[in-house]
Amino acid sequence: MxxxxxxxxxxxxxxxxxxxxxxxxGVLSAQEFRGDLAVTVERSRWLEAARLLRDDPELDYRLxxxxxxxxxxxxxxxxxxxxxxxxxxSVSRGHHVRLKAALPEQDPRIASLCGVFKGxxxxxxxxxxxxxxVFDGHPNLTRILTHDDFVGHPMRKDYPIxxxxxxxxxxxxxFEAPEDGEQxxxxxxxSHPAMHGTFRVQALLDGxxxxxxxxxxxxMHRNFEKMAEVRTYWQIIPYTDRLNYCSSFxxxxxxxxxxxxxxxxxxxxxxxxxxxILSELSRIADHIVCIGTNVxxxxxxxxxxxxxxxxxxxxxxxxxxxxxRLTVSYVRIGGLAQDVPGEFEALCRRALAAVQDVARxxxxxxTENPIFAKRFRDVGVMPAEDALSWGWVGPCLRGSGVGYxxxxxxxxxxxxxxxxxxxVGAVGDCYDRYLVRMEEIRQSARIVEQALERLxxxxxxxxxxxxxxxxxxxxxxxxxxxxxxxxxVYDGILPPPGEVYGYTEAANGELGxxxxxxxxxxxxxxxxxxxxFNIYQAFPEMITGGMLAxxxxxxxxxxxxxxxxxx
Amino acid sequence: MxxxxxxxxxxxxxxxxxxxxxxxxxxxxxxxxxxxxxxxACCAIEFMALSASHYDIARFGAEVLRFSPRQxxxxxxxxxxxxKEAPILKLIYDQMxxxxxxxxxxxxxxxxxxxxxxxxMQGIDEIVPVDVYVPGCPPAPExxxxxxxxxxxxxSAGEQQKQPQGANRVGASGEGAHDRRARxxxxxxxxxxxxxxxxxxxxxxxxxxxxxx
Numbered sequence: 001m002x003x004x005x006x007x008x009x010x011x012x013x014x015x016x017x018x019x020x021x022x023x024x025x026g027v028l029s030a031q032e033f034r035g036d037l038a039v040t041v042e043r044s045r046w047l048e049a050a051r052l053l054r055d056d057p058e059l060d061y062r063l064x065x066x067x068x069x070x071x072x073x074x075x076x077x078x079x080x081x082x083x084x085x086x087x088x089x090s091v092s093r094g095h096h097v098r099l100k101a102a103l104p105e106q107d108p109r110i111a112s113l114c115g116v117f118k119g120x121x122x123x124x125x126x127x128x129x130x131x132x133x134v135f136d137g138h139p140n141l142t143r144i145l146t147h148d149d150f151v152g153h154p155m156r157k158d159y160p161i162x163x164x165x166x167x168x169x170x171x172x173x174x175f176e177a178p179e180d181g182e183q184x185x186x187x188x189x190x191s192h193p194a195m196h197g198t199f200r201v202q203a204l205l206d207g208x209x210x211x212x213x214x215x216x217x218x219x220m221h222r223n224f225e226k227m228a229e230v231r232t233y234w235q236i237i238p239y240t241d242r243l244n245y246c247s248s249f250x251x252x253x254x255x256x257x258x259x260x261x262x263x264x265x266x267x268x269x270x271x272x273x274x275x276x277i278l279s280e281l282s283r284i285a286d287h288i289v290c291i292g293t294n295v296x297x298x299x300x301x302x303x304x305x306x307x308x309x310x311x312x313x314x315x316x317x318x319x320x321x322x323x324x325r326l327t328v329s330y331v332r333i334g335g336l337a338q339d340v341p342g343e344f345e346a347l348c349r350r351a352l353a354a355v356q357d358v359a360r361x362x363x364x365x366x367t368e369n370p371i372f373a374k375r376f377r378d379v380g381v382m383p384a385e386d387a388l389s390w391g392w393v394g395p396c397l398r399g400s401g402v403g404y405x406x407x408x409x410x411x412x413x414x415x416x417x418x419x420x421x422x423x424v425g426a427v428g429d430c431y432d433r434y435l436v437r438m439e440e441i442r443q444s445a446r447i448v449e450q451a452l453e454r455l456x457x458x459x460x461x462x463x464x465x466x467x468x469x470x471x472x473x474x475x476x477x478x479x480x481x482x483x484x485x486x487x488x489v490y491d492g493i494l495p496p497p498g499e500v501y502g503y504t505e506a507a508n509g510e511l512g513x514x515x516x517x518x519x520x521x522x523x524x525x526x527x528x529x530x531x532x533f534n535i536y537q538a539f540p541e542m543i544t545g546g547m548l549a550x551x552x553x554x555x556x557x558x559x560x561x562x563x564x565x566x567x
Numbered sequence: 568m569x570x571x572x573x574x575x576x577x578x579x580x581x582x583x584x585x586x587x588x589x590x591x592x593x594x595x596x597x598x599x600x601x602x603x604x605x606x607x608a609c610c611a612i613e614f615m616a617l618s619a620s621h622y623d624i625a626r627f628g629a630e631v632l633r634f635s636p637r638q639x640x641x642x643x644x645x646x647x648x649x650x651k652e653a654p655i656l657k658l659i660y661d662q663m664x665x666x667x668x669x670x671x672x673x674x675x676x677x678x679x680x681x682x683x684x685x686x687x688m689q690g691i692d693e694i695v696p697v698d699v700y701v702p703g704c705p706p707a708p709e710x711x712x713x714x715x716x717x718x719x720x721x722x723s724a725g726e727q728q729k730q731p732q733g734a735n736r737v738g739a740s741g742e743g744a745h746d747r748r749a750r751x752x753x754x755x756x757x758x759x760x761x762x763x764x765x766x767x768x769x770x771x772x773x774x775x776x777x778x779x780x
Contacts, residue, residue, distance in 0.1 A: 147651040147686075154685045154686070161683070164650060164687075166650065170651070170654045193634040197605060197606045218651050219607065219651050220607055220649060222608075222684065227682060227683075245608065289612065305619055308616065308620060308621065309620060315616070325707065326705055327704060562607060
């Protein structure tokens with residue numbers, strides 16, 4: 001990559017000093033770009049470095065975020081073609097770090113981190129599937145997103161984007177049942193009401209108890225990351241909408257912030273305030289779907305009908321802003337597509353009233369309902385330490401008692417101005433996760449009210465010719481604006497070479513975009529750090545040893561969204 | 568208010584109605600469609616909106632959602648179908664009893680949408696017949712209601728379900744701009760040529776332990 005590589009001594013960072021002290025010559029280089037610390041280590045020291053980051057009390061990076069491959073193609077400025085990038089976070093010190101290692105084209109091998117972080121398992125399988133990176137010591141390095149008849153590694157730069165392979169025969173069994181016939185192998189999904197069409201779980205039942213369980217994903221792998229490599233930074237916005245489609249505005253918000261971080265610009269205050277309002281309403285809408293469908297899966301239809309009324313009110317607001325109900329594509333790099341309509345405030349207040357009403361009714365229907373509590377209490381307990389190792393974030397992590405919320409710990413878009421609380425659970429069971437979501441609905445409504453009170457006037461897109469289209473009146477009346485418009489549409493946004501990890505608090509937790517730019521109009525690599533991927537990865541282990549019926553209660557409460565899980 | 572006794576076949580002040588049996592069966596069928604939502608993606612969320620209180624699909628007699636294909640006669644394919652999911656969709660369709668109808672909801676199910684990529688089926692009519700295509704990403708619930716009404720029209724007109732448009736086809740729809748068979752063929756030949764030269768197929772590297780798995 002073309003970003004400047006400086007010697008470790010050039011960066012004033014206590015984290016880097018500590019890593020260099022411990023690893024010595026194992027640290028090859030380090031970069032600091034837009035506040036992100038990236039450390040490149042020798043690949044033979046990969047495992048040691050990851051252990052150090054986790055266990056050293058002065059580093060304490062215990063929250064596993066992401067692990068991915070990067071293909072730099074034929075970039076001459078880099079020593080090797082492939083790179084493996086690991087993102088970690090320290091909850092106690094509030095710091096992100098990126099650990100990288102270069103892998104040669106002919107032998108892309110590196111040590112597996114499965115023994116260090118539980119969450120690394122599926123990420124390494126994904127890196128093998130998509131890039132062909134080999135992780136030594138991985139217990140089950142098989143395809144995860146693509147199907148069994150797939151040939152090649154599609155995210156490599158020399159793989160044609162549209163080259164498909166037909167799946168002739170789907171895999172019947174994820175694992176073999178023992179011969180004695182006492183236990184029953186049950187396949188659940190992907191076409192199953194509780195599995196939402198895209199997850200597959202196979203459980204070995206001993207009576208009604210799950211003795212062994214495995215999950216398969218990839219039934220919605222529609223290649224967001226590969227498509228992003230042939231699109232300009234703007235054109236990626238509609239694709240981000242379809243990651244977590246229950247709250248699509250927040251994905252676009254996160255994407256815009258990541259690219260703005262890469263460009264070093266900031267959206268004007270009015271745009272940021274509107275983004276916060278719509279993001280929080282999207283969070284409410286997301287939690288409504290999560291709770292509503294969770295209860296439908298358990299057999300209670302009424303709360304779903306009641307709660308969807310508030311969602312319709314939020315849809316009306318989004319519809320008025322941008323003409324779309326669900327997949328909004330309303331943000332732009334540097335601001336918003338257009339200003340909000342005149343009735344914005346009235347529609348917001350209507351949506352808020354509907355939300356308050358729904359929250360009250362949900363309390364009566366669910367929170368105080370003994371049957372519901374019996375299905376949820378002490379079911380699917382996740383201890384905090386395991387949750388961090390799996391890489392859980394968002395309401396699920398907070399349900400386990402870790403109060404990490406990006407809005408509080410790393411405020412963006414002006415969240416520091418608003419007064420709100422971050423609810424945390426005590427036990428880490430389904431009921432705690434439900435209560436955290438309910439409380440977040442109320443807290444989000446509080447934020448929206450505050451933001452509405454002090455919605456600043458002004459423009460909604462940054463005044464920067466590199467990223468913002470000139471107003472149409474200018475385009476039609478003067479040649480500079482016309483040329484500017486043409487160049488921007490034709491060439492797209494051209495960010496500087498470099499790599500950033502932009503992260504926001506989406507409805508399911510920290511949604512990160514790891515963007516590698518080579519200075520051209522297409523990103524070289526876009527990796528979504530999908531909250532659901534980590535969360536669902538823990539699911540087979542969570543339900544093993546429990547009742548089959550509890551599995552249905554657990555999966556609904558995790559709010560796994562296929563668009564984000566499989567991308 | 569229309570006087571029902573004015574219609575042919577209505578006798579005794581409306582107490583007795585004579586009609587043809589198949590007209591009665593069609594009327595019953597169109598007024599009690601049992602949909603099976605095969606929802607995979609964003610469209611499934613709009614399908615939820617359709618079945619929830621505001622749009623209320625029950626007004627059209629199609630509110631009895633069944634998650635077993637054996638109890639359904641209308642298949643809603645709501646969302647992107649990828650190559651890994653395709654055999655499952657085919658199985659679900661085959662398990663539905665006749666007569667059956669299929670609505671392809673949204674552009675992903677209809678044509679692959681803007682996912683023209685290595686793992687996305689370019690339209691479900693590669694594997695199952697489609698009666699009504701609903702454009703949109705995702706379509707608004709009103710458009711879905713229109714699709715249900717189209718199916719009802721077809722039922723009352725006595726039309727049979729459509730035959731598979733492209734059951735034997737591999738790849739995208741038809742000749743012309745979207746035809747990818749030529750490119751697919753070229754890739755396959757390219758792979759063969761590379762292997763014969765001792766190279767590995769594209770996207771794979773030799774001797775790195777990254778063979779097909």
